[in-house]
Amino acid sequence: MKLLLQLAIKNLIGAGLRTWLNVIVLSFSFVIIIWHKGILDGWDRQAKNETAKWETGRGQFWQKSYDPYDAFSLTEAHAKIPSSLDTVLLNGNLVPILITQGTIYPGGRIQSILIKGIDSNQKILKIPAALFLKSSDEIPVLIGRRMATDNELKEGDIITLRWRDVHGTFDAGDMKVIAIFDTEVPTVDMGQIWIPLDQLQKMMGMPGEATILVCKNKESGSLYPAGWKFKSSEVLLKSITDLIKMKSVAGIVLYIILLSLAMLAIFDTQILSIFRRQKEIGTYIALGMTRYQVVGLFTIEGSLNSVLACILAAIYGIPLLAWQASRGLSMPGGSKGFGLAVADKIYPAYSIGLVLITIILIMITTIIVSYLPSRKIAKMKPTEALRGKLQ
Amino acid sequence: MENSVIISIQGLKKHFITPGGRFTALNGIDIEFGKAEFTGVVGPSGSGKTTLLNIIGSLDSPSEGKAIVLGQSIGELNVKQAALLRRSRLGFIFQSYNLLPVYTVFENVEFPLLLLKLNDGQRKKMVMDSLEWLGLTDKVKSKPAQLSGGECQRVAIARSMVKKPEIVLADEPTANLDAANSHHILKTMVQLNKEFKTTFIFATHDDKVIGYLRRKISLIDGKVAKDEITNN
Ligand SMILES: Nc1ncnc2c1ncn2[C@@H]1O[C@H](COP(=O)(O)OP(=O)(O)OP(=O)(O)O)[C@@H](O)[C@H]1O
Ligand SMILES: [Mg+2]
Numbered sequence: 001m002k003l004l005l006q007l008a009i010k011n012l013i014g015a016g017l018r019t020w021l022n023v024i025v026l027s028f029s030f031v032i033i034i035w036h037k038g039i040l041d042g043w044d045r046q047a048k049n050e051t052a053k054w055e056t057g058r059g060q061f062w063q064k065s066y067d068p069y070d071a072f073s074l075t076e077a078h079a080k081i082p083s084s085l086d087t088v089l090l091n092g093n094l095v096p097i098l099i100t101q102g103t104i105y106p107g108g109r110i111q112s113i114l115i116k117g118i119d120s121n122q123k124i125l126k127i128p129a130a131l132f133l134k135s136s137d138e139i140p141v142l143i144g145r146r147m148a149t150d151n152e153l154k155e156g157d158i159i160t161l162r163w164r165d166v167h168g169t170f171d172a173g174d175m176k177v178i179a180i181f182d183t184e185v186p187t188v189d190m191g192q193i194w195i196p197l198d199q200l201q202k203m204m205g206m207p208g209e210a211t212i213l214v215c216k217n218k219e220s221g222s223l224y225p226a227g228w229k230f231k232s233s234e235v236l237l238k239s240i241t242d243l244i245k246m247k248s249v250a251g252i253v254l255y256i257i258l259l260s261l262a263m264l265a266i267f268d269t270q271i272l273s274i275f276r277r278q279k280e281i282g283t284y285i286a287l288g289m290t291r292y293q294v295v296g297l298f299t300i301e302g303s304l305n306s307v308l309a310c311i312l313a314a315i316y317g318i319p320l321l322a323w324q325a326s327r328g329l330s331m332p333g334g335s336k337g338f339g340l341a342v343a344d345k346i347y348p349a350y351s352i353g354l355v356l357i358t359i360i361l362i363m364i365t366t367i368i369v370s371y372l373p374s375r376k377i378a379k380m381k382p383t384e385a386l387r388g389k390l391q
Numbered sequence: 392m393e394n395s396v397i398i399s400i401q402g403l404k405k406h407f408i409t410p411g412g413r414f415t416a417l418n419g420i421d422i423e424f425g426k427a428e429f430t431g432v433v434g435p436s437g438s439g440k441t442t443l444l445n446i447i448g449s450l451d452s453p454s455e456g457k458a459i460v461l462g463q464s465i466g467e468l469n470v471k472q473a474a475l476l477r478r479s480r481l482g483f484i485f486q487s488y489n490l491l492p493v494y495t496v497f498e499n500v501e502f503p504l505l506l507l508k509l510n511d512g513q514r515k516k517m518v519m520d521s522l523e524w525l526g527l528t529d530k531v532k533s534k535p536a537q538l539s540g541g542e543c544q545r546v547a548i549a550r551s552m553v554k555k556p557e558i559v560l561a562d563e564p565t566a567n568l569d570a571a572n573s574h575h576i577l578k579t580m581v582q583l584n585k586e587f588k589t590t591f592i593f594a595t596h597d598d599k600v601i602g603y604l605r606r607k608i609s610l611i612d613g614k615v616a617k618d619e620i621t622n623n
Contacts, residue, residue: 003505014493283489286450287550288478288506290470382450386485 004293008300012308015273019305022265026309026362029258031317033358036251038321038348039329044244045349046184048237054126054185056236057095057214059221061085061228066099066211074101074114078166078209082225085213093217095122096210098200102163104175104193106151114192115163117200117210124216127188131179132196139175139199144189148180155180161193166205173203184344259362262309263369270302270373281377282386291382295374302370306363324348397557397590398424398447402456405442405613416442418613419456426557427588429581429603429623431595434610440594441562443610447592448481448560449473461557478506482551482589484561488543490535490550496522497531500549507554521553525579541572548576552583558590565597577603 012019052058066077081089081096088094098117103110118125120132132140139161143153153159155177162172175193183189201207213228215221221230274281284294328345405417416439424430432440445451446458449465450473458465461480468476477483482503490499500521504514522528525545535543544564551559561580565573581603584591593600601607602623609617 003508007505010498011493279487279489280491283485283491285474286448286477286483286485286489287503288474290474292470293474383445386450386489 001296004297004300008297008304011297012301012304018269019308022262022269022305023308023312025265026262026305026366027313027317029255029262030309030313030358030362031320032258033255034317034350034355035321035324035348036254037248037354037358038325038350039346040244040247040251041351041354042325042349043346044240046346047240047244050184051187051237051240052233054183054188055214056233057124057216058218059215059230059232060236061213061215061220061225061230063211064227064229071101071114074099074211077211078204078206079227080208081210081213082228084223084225085220088215088220088223092121092123093215093220095119095124095214095216096197097212097214098197098204098206098209099211100163100200100204102161102193104151104162105160106153106157109151111151112191115161115200116192116194117197118194119197124214126183127194128179128181129194129196135176135178137176137178139173139195139203140178141175142179142181142194143177143192144186145180145182146186146189147192148177150190153177153180163203165203171203259365262362263365266302266305266366267369267373270298270370273301274298274373274376278380278385279388281380282382282384282388285382286386291378291380295371295377298374298377299367299371302374303363303367305370306366309362310359321348321350325350395426396423397426397461398422399459400447400457401459403443403446403453403458404455405439405446405451406454416613417446417453420613420615422608422615422618424558424590424592426590427584428590428592428606429584430591430606430608431593431601431604432608432610433594433596433601434616435596438610439613440610442613444560444562444592444594447558448483449476478503479554480557482554482556482559484544484547484551484559484564486563486566488535488540488547488567490543490546492535494534495531496527496533496535496538496546499535499546500553503550503554517553521549524552524583525549539572540567541569541575544568544572544576545579548579548583552587552589555587556589558592560592560594562594563597564593565595565600570599573597573599 063077063079065073067073078098085094089096096119100115101112102115103112105111118127118129120129122129128142131142148154157177158174160172161175162170164170175195197210201209218233221232224230281294284297285291325348328347330345400420400422403417403420404415407414407416420443432443434440442451446453446465447460449460449468452466461476463472463476465473491502494502497518500518501514504517509517519528522531525548527542527545527549530538530542530546535546538546544567564576568576577600580591583589593604595601604621605623607617607619607621608615
């Protein structure tokens with residue numbers, strides 16, 4: 001085996017240009033697969049991190065009627081914060097959010113929106129609620145950059161807000177945009193405004209009530225307050241997981257194409273070299289190698305392509321991927337409108353597992369692709385191989 | 392001197408299946424070869440010289456009859472045993488040298504020893520000795536492509552001799568060489584034959600080679616037509 005390996009290395013290096021072409025193509029596959037998967041993993045991680053920081057916390061309690069996909073449920077989805085959660089609430093480990101529907105009239109248009117009331121003193125989510133404390137306006141409002149752009153709103157703008165209170169009575173007032181925040185999480189931004197919780201409770205006639213309660217610690221999930229259901233982060237972040245999975249599937253198609261190209265090149269080289277090197281094969285046998293040793297030699301030669309590719313990929317890939325990981329990948333501006341958190345820059349995450357799996361996968365395919373054509377050698381008659389006359 | 396029999400061939404026939412039907416390349420051969428012979432198998436093209444050498448060299452097997460080489464019956468060896476026989480006890484020289492193109496002269500000559508798993512020191516010494524017999528010590532690092540035909544064939548001879556095999560089979564070793572080179576390598580082989588008691592068996596129709604033979608076996612249509620001791 002050691003001998004075959006030595007011989008294979010000599011032969012492969014001796015083959016020169018053809019070897020390097022195969023190795024380069026294969027190393028591209030390595031780097032692109034790892035890079036692409038790294039971006040997806042990085043995106044997944046960033047999106048989940050950011051969404052947790054801005055929106056989901058480490059789990060949420062939902063008032064039992066709350067259904068984020070059904071706006072009509074909002075009229076029912078509010079209740080007093082259960083007293084069993086008082087300690088958690090007082091310790092600052094819970095943020096109550098009251099969600100209701102409203103209408104704004106930006107620039108003479110009618111726009112239906114969500115009004116979200118959040119505690120000005122909260123420190124769990126990144127929504128800059130502390131800004132409410134500095135404002136003396138009757139209805140101070142925070143909005144995200146996307147909301148501001150979509151509705152042409154600026155800081156300091158005062159517009160009419162209309163809502164329907166707990167009794168179904170319409171009411172209206174002037175709200176003032178006190179600040180616009182930038183977030184990567186569109187679900188706390190688009191189509192909604194943030195106002196102080198106590199203000200909203202007053203407007204709605206729902207004192208002490210909330211729609212959802214965002215937890216700081218996932219352990220709070222074991223409290224089971226009556227009339228509320230707990231949603232863990234995994235459940236809340238499932239849409240991200242699903243979307244990344246979908247993107248990964250699209251990635252697999254890319255990997256298969258890349259790998260097929262590289263494998264085709266190696267397969268072709270193997271077939272050609274077995275054809276061209278018949279005399280050499282005959283000579284190996286005449287000098288005392290068995291045909292199976294020659295099959296082994298050619299298989300190892302082919303397989304070594306992936307080892308060389310791995311080394312080459314490491315030489316240019318590691319600096320390239322490291323640079324990408326430190327600089328991040330700028331995402332096109334248009335991706336802001338995505339239903340999923342997209343940062344301006346995605347920092348790829350390369351896991352050892354990812355690299356290892358890629359290497360093993362490519363190695364195994366290369367071995368198979370090298371072995372299949374080499375089997376032919378075992379069927380050759382040495383005398384005919386020596387004459388170099390096989391077709 | 393040429394007494395102990397190392398190759399014994401009895402009633403050897405070799406048939407090939409061709410599109411035109413069965414073709415008999417060797418048609419009942421009975422011969423023996425002794426130790427340290429310097430023998431040629433001669434005859435017109437297609438008379439079966441190469442076929443006979445291939446069977447002696449365990450690269451092919453008899454269709455009928457027996458070929459006992461160094462005590463082993465060629466037809467009954469499995470591929471592994473045949474490979475072992477070639478690896479340790481037989482040497483081959485080919486018309487077109489058959490050197491391994493990506494290896495240096497040294498590595499080409501070293502190759503048979505790698506298969507024998509000798510240690511580094513031993514191997515290096517044997518390779519250098521062999522290269523010295525053939526006057527190739529200044530070409531150690533050359534690749535075959537950088538050598539002349541005569542030099543290539545000398546490397547091939549060095550490769551066949553490096554493990555001091557009991558039998559060297561040379562199929563038309565001079566066919567690609569000019570007269571001067573042919574004489575040069577033939578003289579070397581005569582010398583090696585004397586020094587190491589290696590049996591040399593040639594397949595040839597080259598008169599230059601025939602001039603050096605001590606025994607000449609003439610094949611015609613797969614049969615031994617004449618078997619004569621020549622006075623060289
Ligand atoms: N594998 C094979 N299949 C079919 N016929 C073969 C095969 N090998 C050899 N023959 C035939 O057997 C006969 C003897 O061939 P061989 O190569 O032994 O001749 P040779 O004496 O070495 O001739 P040359 O001097 O041209 O090398 C030839 O007619 C050849 O066509
Ligand atoms: Mg011949």
